[in-house]
Amino acid sequence: MSSVLLRGGRVIDPAHAGSGQHRDLALREGRIVEPGAGETFDLEIDASGCVVMAGGIDMHTHIGGGKVNLARLLMAEDHRAGPNPIALPRNPLELASCGNCAPGTLATGYRYVEMGYTAAFEPAMVPSNARHAHMEMADVPILDHGAYVMLGNDELFLQMLAEGGPDCLNFAQIRDYTAWTLQATKALGVKVVNPAGISAFKFNQRKLDVDERHVHWQVTPRQVVHTLARALRELGVPHPLHIHGSNLGVAGNIRSTLETIAALEGLPAHLTHVQFHAYGTEGAKKFSSAALQLAEAVNENPQISIDVGQIMFGQTVTASGDTMRQHAQSDLASPRKWVGADIEGMAGCGVVPFRYREQSFVNALQWVIGLEIFLLVRNPWQVVLTTDHPNGGPFTSYPHLIRLLMDRGFREERLAKLHPEVAADCALRSIARELTLDEIAILTRAAPARLLGLADRGQLGVGAAADIAIYREQADREAMFRTPEYVFKDGNLVARAGRVTATPVGGTHFVAPGYDPAIEKTLRRHWQAHGSINFDHVAIGVEELCRCCNGGRLLPAECHPGAS
């Protein structure tokens, strides 16, 4: 259908004034338009009693690429129901695909869309695995997608950083290399994972604090973070450096997290799955919530944004580029098995199954810390709702998480079921805040769109893309957000009452920042000396990207070098 009128819904659009008013919304040719007097529409929908929001955007979810597929291979039990096979879909539009914490790409698309999400971003694309990641993302039906490429553990970057010395005299070269990598891998942003730590693990270091030196390159995570953040700033890449900090999961790691923020020296950055990085060492068990310290730091630094990485109780699998930390935690695997890899002189990965238990002191506290962070950060535009799928729990738990944030009574009911020491002593008990619909809309669509530089997404202004979710108002927010009445992608109805109605191919968001091509000489020499593929095969061209992406639309985001 090329035109739709949504009549009388309560439009929640926090990017614009007047959010929360009941009004009509018109869609034409995939965009939101001003409805003209007497205009007719191919479809009119009575949205009274409903909330109308932009389509959900998950800016940190492991949906595709090497480690995700390893998780699927590892978690055979996630793809059967006990001894029985998972039933085939009844919807003829769906192909067979299954899994809860490690779903197939097809199931990933269907389940996201049924919840009202219309875009998802893979946060940890290894450069040498970029083709694979794009293939998988393109096989996630309906959703637009994009990826952040991993830098800061590749030997070339660390070598350049070492050669530049403490004053980074070769910064222009590093900036060009960063831009080239974004172009070559068709990424939307850059992520650093355990800065220099994945490489350090290859040299048998078992931990790396923010000011500790990499045993071989003699550079520190502080240098890595600052240099990458500066490079992205100068290149004008809309999404600032996406940081998975040092010492993930370690008691007392709040210190590393605050040091990482300090290392940025005021440069913008996005700290991801901060729940896993907000631990203190207080109490008898030497493990405590540092949510307040973290929230204060975020409140004081408006240039910093976060996503939470909330944990949800039950079985999941953690898939991370952080080989160092995943190896350290592999003895906690449940079931007892795990996958790790050293990758191409540029990255690593670790896949460790976890079962988060309500009666585990540590897990219960992790749950509490995540919620405390959500509720203690004042400005919702700095926070994004994630479980770091599947690391904290599968994305299908988002409606439950939304209810926890919007409904204090429900939250306390769940809190009472946790490990008694946690339930009795946590600060969460005294936090009365309940997020509003506007705040939920910010956390799940408006803020991620803004943080990624997707100007026409995550909002419902005239000219915006017609990615829209319509939820029936219900007191039970979990039920409400579980099954929207209607979901539109670029103006097409793609789900109706929890049932997929069309499966268009999603588009690929990426950036193409400029660089001095002289850098390619250095890169060619490096690949010849240390690589395992011909340098001319490293970069993905636009034509090849189209083939990888199943012919989905290419959605380049503009860079604004020199802008502040």
Place this chain on the structure above:
Amino acid sequence: MTETFEAPSFLGRTWTCPFCPLACDHLGVEVGAGADAAALVLRGGDCERARRAVARFGASPSDATSQVDGDACDLATAVAAAARLLAASRQPLFGGLGTDVAGARALYPLACSMGAICDADMGEALMRGLRALQDRGQFTATLAEVRTRADLIVFVGGVPIDLAPLIGLRCGIGDTQVPARRVIVLGPAAGDAATLAAWSGQGGVRVEILPLHGDLFDTLALLCAGVAERPLPAAPEALRALALRLRAARYAVLVGTLARLPLHGELLVEAMHRLIDSLNRSTRAAALWIGGGDGAATVNQTFTWLSGLPLRTRAGPAGLEHEPLIFGTARLLADDAVDALLWVSSFDAETQAPPNRLPMVVLGHPALAAAAGRRSGLPTVFIPVATPGIGSAGHLFRTDGTVLMPLSAVYRDRLPTVADVAGLILSALREGKPS
């Protein structure tokens, strides 16, 4: 070992060899040269396997035609016949699966539409690795990691020269960036002594051959115990020394070949990873598995990401069923558990379908036409397809599983790709043409 990673200059463009699990891209292909001007010729270095495979292609695109029961026909007729044949099946098997990502993407919906069981030609070897992974996990390295960092490389059960002739080169033998690299073959196969003799001294590499103590199961069990520093009075001195050497290495890489492992080889895969886990508690180590060539690993990866489940799965009446033992090609054929076969072999001119008495559709290299001709009383459809990396572009996973290599066409083929044909058959089935 004089090869370099320089692109061959005469070709002026890069080419990825699709004919072994290493997917090397430092060689090239020349059209219409050499002694046999009618065939393609490998340039820029040598590789016996690539040379043989390349020579099976003509210097100009093939004009092979489809056949139904041995009679030449056009593509549309063959597609219609294939759709009829498959529609009549109650339990089809998709075997071989020698194709690239695009082929796999197109075969998956076709398989779903008819509940086909899917298994690769090297499915048995693939499942050895997969079952160990499902039960215990793994820790692996990639070719660049081995090349740049491995100071000790142990080939367990021999060097897979036949399967991956340039394995030494790709592991960095002859490359001086890792000083005093040591290569050990544990349980050598015939010919390994000569291979090692050729490698010896290249880039300062030192080589050594160690015999097994009993079989591979016994040897690896002893080695695991040795690496874990458990007392081993009965172990031979050489194995104890190897355990010490592994512990002393900065980055030991154990290279295994799935297709060479004996019955219950998944236990050997587990043992190797147990050994590596043990080493990783104090130093660094990883495994490199050689296998998954001819599209097997590629189709396995693609089906896994689409559905959540790897090969040897079907979308059956009860749901998505994954049976790594029961859904093996040889077993299914022996048990008469399938009643039609779709055989796919777009890379290898010699990978024929196993002997069977089933109605069969072959999507294959043109040279497979003879084997898929008239078969008495058995409906047979042959559709010659383009080979990714020769007649079409494409993508193929390398043996280490993290690098998806781009394949470029040597020439633009007249033949359809596997993806084209799978799409046409699915359309024909959906349109209800076969009745």
